[in-house]
Amino acid sequence: MEMSHKTTSASTSSIRIRYYKPADGEHVRELFKTSLSVGADSPLHHLFRHELKSSRAFISYVAVFLGIATALAPKARQPIQLLTAAAFVIIGSTSFISHLLYTYGAFMAFVNGSIGGPDMQDVPRIYGMVPTTDPAKSGTLVPCGKNAFWVAETCVIGASGDLQTEVVGCIGLDINSSPGDTSAELRRLAVSSSCRGQGIARTLVRELVAHTRATGIETVWLRTSSSNVGALAAYRKLGFQVERAYDPFKNLDTHVLTMEVENCTL
Numbered sequence: 059m060e061m062s063h064k065t066t067s068a069s070t071s072s073i074r075i076r077y078y079k080p081a082d083g084e085h086v087r088e089l090f091k092t093s094l095s096v097g098a099d100s101p102l103h104h105l106f107r108h109e110l111k112s113s114r115a116f117i118s119y120v121a122v123f124l125g126i127a128t129a130l131a132p133k134a135r136q137p138i139q140l141l142t143a144a145a146f147v148i149i150g151s152t153s154f155i156s157h158l159l160y161t162y163g164a165f166m167a168f169v170n171g172s173i174g175g176p177d178m179q180d181v182p183r184i185y186g187m188v189p190t191t192d193p194a195k196s197g198t199l200v201p202c203g204k205n206a207f208w209v210a211e212t213c214v215i216g217a218s219g220d221l222q223t224e225v226v227g228c229i230g231l232d233i234n235s236s237p238g239d240t241s242a243e244l245r246r247l248a249v250s251s252s253c254r255g256q257g258i259a260r261t262l263v264r265e266l267v268a269h270t271r272a273t274g275i276e277t278v279w280l281r282t283s284s285s286n287v288g289a290l291a292a293y294r295k296l297g298f299q300v301e302r303a304y305d306p307f308k309n310l311d312t313h314v315l316t317m318e319v320e321n322c323t324l
């Protein structure tokens with residue numbers, strides 16, 4: 059298979075899944091960064107919501123509440139009581155804000171580390187994509203082994219009849235992080251926030267599964283943050299099962315999900 063030409067309907071354009079090509083680099087990195095950090099359904103927002111309900115946040119709420127209650131208490135006009143109230147409010151709110159800032163910084167460091175990491179900086183090398191030998195498709199890449207990387211792009215016919223495309227989704231398959239050669243990791247699944255809910259992730263995963271069937275991969279697995287409830291819900295709908303869930307007592311901050319290819323009904 060040299061190129062994928064799957065389409066799925068969208069409101070204003072069609073969606074095409076194809077292999078990554080060198081010109082996609084910047085678009086894919088930007089897409090990955092914004093899909094993780096921008097929008098109400100982004101993992102960053104899910105992480106903030108998760109942190110707002112954490113025990114650490116609860117302690118801050120209690121401290122601020124105690125400070126306000128102390129300040130408003132009848133007969134609380136003694137300087138020592140007002141100082142105590144101010145201390146509670148300052149410590150509670152400072153700890154709350156600094157934790158949110160730390161969370162944001164750590165998340166963006168993870169995102170920037172991901173897009174600056176070897177696989178996103180050099181997709182062809184890590185995902186084994188090589189120039190096609192088909193002269194009709196010169197300049198495009200195809201997988202030379204079990205690894206592969208795909209993008210989803212919107213295709214719109216412009217007023218002058220030209221084809222206008224935009225990369226709005228991506229997904230990679232990598233066997234390097236798995237033992238043996240019959241299991242592979244699903245990596246870098248991302249869909250632009252403006253194109254979600256149209257079945258693009260489903261189409262990307264379907265393409266990936268077709269590739270696993272053709273290359274003898276039996277199990278696909280992935281890691282995702284436990285706070286990324288949107289992605290976890292999507293993966294479950296796509297047929298992945300949670301193999302290892304978040305467990306603070308075992309110091310796990312990610313979920314590991316797997317799918318047996320032979321059971322996949324996508």
Ligand SMILES: CC(C)(COP(=O)(O)OP(=O)(O)OC[C@H]1O[C@@H](n2cnc3c(N)ncnc32)[C@H](O)[C@@H]1OP(=O)(O)O)[C@@H](O)C(=O)NCCC(=O)NCCS
Pocket residue numbers: 093094099100101246247248249250253254255256257258259260261281282283286287288289291292293295296
């Ligand atoms: C997760 C993500 C890739 C889903 O992309 P998408 O194109 O909107 O997904 P699809 O439209 O193909 O939906 C596939 C299924 O998942 C479900 N789904 C998708 N997002 C969901 C959400 N936030 N909550 C619940 N279900 C969701 C859909 O309803 C659909 O199931 P259905 O066909 O049975 O109705 C996208 O939200 C995204 O890019 N998120 C940010 C990046 C990210 O978290 N990536 C994963 C890193 S591990």
